[in-house]
Amino acid sequence: MASALMLTVPGPEGDREVRLSSPDKTVWPATDAGEVITKADLAAYLMAVGEPLLRALADRPLTLQRVRDGIEGEIFYSKNPPKGVPEWVRTTMVTYPSGRSHPQLVIDELAAAVWAAQMGTVTFHPWPVRSGDNDHPDEIRIDLDPQPGLGFAEIVEVARGLREVMIEVGLTPFVKTTGSRGVHVFAAIVPRLEFLEVRHAVIGIARELERRMPDLVTTSWWKEERGQRIFVDFNQATRDRTLAAAWSPRVLPGGPVSVPMTWEQLGEIGPDELTVRTAPEWLAEHGDAWEHLHDEAGSIDGAYALWEADLERGLGELNFPPDHPKMPGEPPRVQPSKKVAEHWDEDGNRIED
Numbered sequence: 001m002a003s004a005l006m007l008t009v010p011g012p013e014g015d016r017e018v019r020l021s022s023p024d025k026t027v028w029p030a031t032d033a034g035e036v037i038t039k040a041d042l043a044a045y046l047m048a049v050g051e052p053l054l055r056a057l058a059d060r061p062l063t064l065q066r067v068r069d070g071i072e073g074e075i076f077y078s079k080n081p082p083k084g085v086p087e088w089v090r091t092t093m094v095t096y097p098s099g100r101s102h103p104q105l106v107i108d109e110l111a112a113a114v115w116a117a118q119m120g121t122v123t124f125h126p127w128p129v130r131s132g133d134n135d136h137p138d139e140i141r142i143d144l145d146p147q148p149g150l151g152f153a154e155i156v157e158v159a160r161g162l163r164e165v166m167i168e169v170g171l172t173p174f175v176k177t178t179g180s181r182g183v184h185v186f187a188a189i190v191p192r193l194e195f196l197e198v199r200h201a202v203i204g205i206a207r208e209l210e211r212r213m214p215d216l217v218t219t220s221w222w223k224e225e226r227g228q229r230i231f232v233d234f235n236q237a238t239r240d241r242t243l244a245a246a247w248s249p250r251v252l253p254g255g256p257v258s259v260p261m262t263w264e265q266l267g268e269i270g271p272d273e274l275t276v277r278t279a280p281e282w283l284a285e286h287g288d289a290w291e292h293l294h295d296e297a298g299s300i301d302g303a304y305a306l307w308e309a310d311l312e313r314g315l316g317e318l319n320f321p322p323d324h325p326k327m328p329g330e331p332p333r334v335q336p337s338k339k340v341a342e343h344w345d346e347d348g349n350r351i352e353d
Contacts, residue, residue, distance in 0.1 A: 007043060009111040010242075016088070016111040018043075020118050026070045027122065028255040028276070037255045037276050042117050046259075048280040049247045050110040052260075052288035056245040057113065059130050061094045061104040063242050064116055065123035071251045081105050082119050089115065090224050092131035096240050097324050122251045125242035129191070136191040137198045140171065140300060141243055142205065143233040144183045147226050152181070156267040157229045158209070158216050159183045163263060165208050169302030174293050176260040177271045179250035182257070184243055188288075188297045195239040203318055204306030206232035208308060221319040222335055236319050246290050247283075249276050260290040321352075 005023040008015050023040035046053065064078040080105060081091055089112045091103035104127075107113050112122070128137040146155050159175055162185055165171040171187040178184055193201070203219070209232060210217045213227065218229040223341045235244055244250060244258045255276035265286070274282055317329040326333075 007114060009047065009114050011109040011111050012257065018111050018114045018118065025182060028071055031254045034252055034275065039117065041276060042249065043114050045276040045280065046113050046117055047110060049283055053113065053247040054110060056247060057107045057124055057126050059106060059108065060126035061092050061131060064121040065251055065258045066120040067122055067123060067251065068120060075251055079089060079104055086115060092134060094134045117214050122249050123324040124245045124248045126245050127242055132348040133191055135194055137195060138189060138297065140187045140189050140190040140198060140202060141236060142185045142202060143236040143243060144276060145231040145233045147228055147231060149228040150230065152271055154216055155230060157182050158213060159185060159266060161213050162209050165205055169306065170297050171298045171303065174260065174290050175263060175266055176246050178244065179256035179258040180252060181271055186293065188294045189300045192344055193300055199234060200307040201300050201303035202237040204310060205303050206234050207310055207312055207315065219318065222336060224337055234318060238321060238324060260280045260288060262289045
């Protein structure tokens with residue numbers, strides 16, 4: 001195994017030299033569909049898709065999904081900057097739901113992404129904010145999470161239905177594969193509302209989609225209530241929740257990549273067919289379908305109006321993630337099948353005996 005490799009990575013301030021230790025180290029083991037993908041292969045991939053990847057990462061706080069011994073070893077998330085961060089890689093302060101603040105990395109140039117790969121990073125998870133204002137998202141992000149038993153055709157159908165709803169409320173939706181079974185739909189928004197309000201706007205969109213496609217769509221937080229439907233994961237809009245970046249590899253067998261598509265391309269290729277080895281060719285042939293995502297920011301007012309209309313109908317707050325502080329009006333954090341109604345008050349708090 002080669003001991004180290006020095007990579008010359010171009011950047012805005014000239015070339016940088018990035019040391020890649022153990023370049024032959026396996027990140028993705030071989031599968032029936034492809035051979036081993038090494039750390040050097042990962043670095044080469046990042047350099048091949050550098051321009052569109054940086055459009056998704058630059059000026060945003062980042063959570064890194066890292067591995068110690070490839071994807072079959074320990075997998076963990078890094079919110080704090082790893083030790084040994086180069087002086088030319090900057091950080092920004094973010095506030096978590098607990099109220100605690102801490103610095104997180106910002107990757108503004110390709111050399112920083114390659115250095116992150118050297119540190120075991122596979123998947124880049126950018127926040128939906130810019131580093132100058134970490135409290136007001138400039139993207140609305142919707143995660144379509146298929147439950148077991150559904151095929152990709154159903155996911156595409158729901159994604160197209162979601163597109164219609166978003167256009168109707170004044171947003172311009174862009175779609176990408178996740179590298180797994182689901183689909184992500186993003187839209188640029190004016191960074192005016194706080195995370196909680198953006199989450200409520202996503203819930204408004206999700207409920208409207210559920211009304212239109214009740215046999216295929218659910219907003220049920222509890223898995224036991226979802227059935228064979230596609231869950232619109234509204235909690236991905238919560239502060240400190242992130243999705244894999246466009247063009248980011250995933251910690252899944254075969255080295256799949258989350259790839260932007262045009263709406264016409266969605267469904268033409270399987271969700272896991274584009275990998276670290278094949279996605280650069282797709283990019284060279286088709287370009288980056290998200291190049292113009294932020295050309296014009298839309299207003300979130302129409303989506304938020306859906307939330308407000310549902311409040312008038314008597315529909316209220318939905319559950320937050322289990323590690324999030326308890327919120328006013330939130331339903332009880334207990335599975336419906338285990339819930340005894342008289343043990344909970346109207347705000348979802350347990351009544352002590």
